[in-house]
Amino acid sequence: MTKASSLSDLARHLGLSPATVSRALAQHEAIALKTRERVAQAAQEMGYVPNRAAQALASGRSGFVGFALPMRGRGLGDPFLGEFVSALTEGFAAQNVELLLSAVPREGSELRHLENLVTSGRVDGIVLSRVETDDPRVTLLQERGVPFVTHGRLGQQETGYSWLDTDGRSSFADAFELLRGLGHRRLGLLSIDDPLTFRTLREDGVRSALKAAGDPALSLRQISCSRYDQAGRERAIDAMLAGPDRPTAVLAVADGLALELMARAQEQGLSVPEDLSIIGFDNIPSAGHVRPGLTTFDARIAESATELAAMLLARIAAPDQPHVTRLLRPQLVLRHSHGPAPQARATEN
Helix, strand or coil, rough: CCCCHCCCCCCCCCCCCCCHHHHHHCCCCCHHHHHHHHHHHHHCCCCCCCCCCHHHHHCCCCCCEEEECCCCCCHCHHHHHHHHHHHHHHHHHHHCCCHHHECCCCCHHHHHHHHHHCCCCCCCCEEEEEEECCCHHHHHHHHHHHCCEEECCCCCCCCCCCEEEEHHHHHHHHHHHHHHHCCCCEEEECCCCEEEEEHHHHHHHHHHHHHHHCCCCCEEEEEECCCCHHHHHHHHHHHHHHHCCCCEEEEEHHHHHHHHHHHHHHHHHCCCCCEEEEEEEEEEEECCCCCCEEEEEEHHHHHHHHHHHHHHHHHHHHHCCCEEEEEEEEEEEEECCCCHHHHHHHHHC
């Protein structure tokens, strides 16, 4: 079959006008579905690659979606973020849409950066991650009428926007019960001080389970630190491990914290899990490579990103449709960083 080097070549082959072919390639709803499918098949067979600028003019869309990437911390060096963005990119690419990563300078305002991205018209929609309990980014996008989806939820508002989240609250309640069943009575909760909803939900899961247990022998030592302050994290971990009444088991709201806790405990001569049980959340790759392997919850990072891509594309195509929400249940990955409490272990022996 003859190659199509231009839109006109493809249009002549199909017996259609260039305008119709252009709109069909842009998946314009005014063009019949059968015509869109016919044009797409012919374009593939003839090796025609659409001009993105021409497509944008025909469809009124840029063909890009945005993701703001704060440059605090490790950026894409963050294992969670790296896996999430990779899967998100693949999810959009499968539908011929490109993900625009927009870096936010270390001292810059993410909200102002996002506003500039939206007003420039460079993107058709936005993916938000690491949502705060009262997130001004959500308010901005709602006011501007920009299609968006969030990975995570607002604190008290779960309607009026499309979101996907993993159920950290129930997961940490289950983890608490697992450790209690192993004889642990002095427990720790290592958290962060950022106002992120995932943090508050996981903390609430532990506190709710503690209250429901109604056991006066149970205690909880909760310590928080900054995600981006390494010295602060070290101080928090040392405080968690200090004293003769230190916890015998600690839940960390993210694997990164759990791994730092494990390394510090081992430096202090504590054995994991004989002296200290540790459970994390996310199941980043390094969780399975440390010794002992970290017991954690699989946050289904890649699956979440792929589904968020599909949700945003559906939102862009039909912005007036009802919002979609989904709560995923993480799977507990049992490895070897948790075990019976020291006194329970001694009794067994």
